[in-house]
Amino acid sequence: MIITKYRFLILSIMILFSVKGQSQDKFKGYFEPAIDLSYQVNPKYGLSFGVENRNVIYSDKNMQYTVKQIDLSHFSEYQWHSKYAFGLGVQYRIEHAFDVDEESELRFQEQIVYTPERSGFETDHRVRIEQRLYASVTKHRFRYQLGYTIPLAQKQANEPYLKFDTESLLEIAKTQKPELEQRLGVGLGWFVSSKTTLQFGVEYQLENYTQQLNHELFLLAELGIEL
Template sequence: MKFKTFLIVGILFFNLLFSQENLGSWNILNMNVKISSKWNVFAESQVRSLSFYDEFHYYEIKSGVTYKISKDFSATSGFGSYNTFSEGGNFNDPIKNKEIRTWLQVNLKNPLRYLTLEHRYRAEQRFTSDGFKNRFRYRIGATIPINNIKIEPKTFYTMVWNELFFTNKEPFFERNRLFIGCGYEVNKNLAIQTGYIYQFDYKINDETGRDFLNIALLYNLDLTKKEEKEFTPTTSD
């Protein structure tokens, strides 16, 4: 019964999604490697377009390391390259913004009976074409398993999160990013998720676009040979 409800909601959701004008694509490939009980390393690539799999204007490649302070509290440091091209074609020159970015981040999870809440706090150091910039981000999200009590192999789940972007210079507020979607954990190493991203920009010109279809492939590799009791799929962005 839960799966039928999930399927109906999914059909209605995608009908709403594809009724959007100027729907872009937001594609993510994420790999996370657990190297010990405390340490993880990750790598992620993204490609985005302003039209539905056309007018590709942005790509990023990043990696980092996460240290697990306690069961539900972790810290991350990352580094990446972020590139925004001119609109009107596929990776059109001249490039609008070429950026190297580092960041420090903490994650706090609140596992509840039927869902997991996650708070993410990030401070970014951005070396852009227009000079150095600071940025601060806060994201709150919820992951809800559909056909199991927890997320495990063969589990469908829904996910929603909202993220705010700030700077240390006026007007301070830069962006709001909302995600609503669903996913499926294929096995203990692989999850696939898709959904809708709405992005509102306020006086920002390093990226354009408002409505996106998001597709993410999430791969997890455990080198410790100790299976996690629960996998909470998430991207590094």
């Protein structure tokens, strides 16, 4: 039943991997572990703090393991309606310390999430705007993500779930032409306890596909803890 309903997402991922296999464009692979700590202040307001580490594991047709960056982030979210939530975030990306040719980044984020009534699974529509501040330039990015979370065994103590999402991004800046990016992700997670989740996933990104196409594959691992 689940595969039938979401076969278009699975098919899209398979097609993208097939295209990548036939393409001569650049390809990189990353491993990205993360830890997220969240706290629900009251029924309508919650906040979270995250640490994320991105590592290059495949580049220039060679396997390797190189630390690329570390992200420190904070996000606050206000549930102003049963179906709508508004969020504000700030993130600092430490990249110059690992590559002198790159600049570290300060990022501000604003988003609205729309979650329709549940019908056996959860659907999220997220619109996010970002201001990416570097020493040399400021970039503006606009993002739309459609995501599904599907419980697999609701009666089990350690309930597993599937996640599917696709996201479109547009980035503009004075120093570059507008860049478009598309992402497709799939993940498997578990509720280890009532306040702890563990999730593993794969995300495939088509970066700057209207100008200089790059393929990127991310292996994701995230531990979520509710305080």
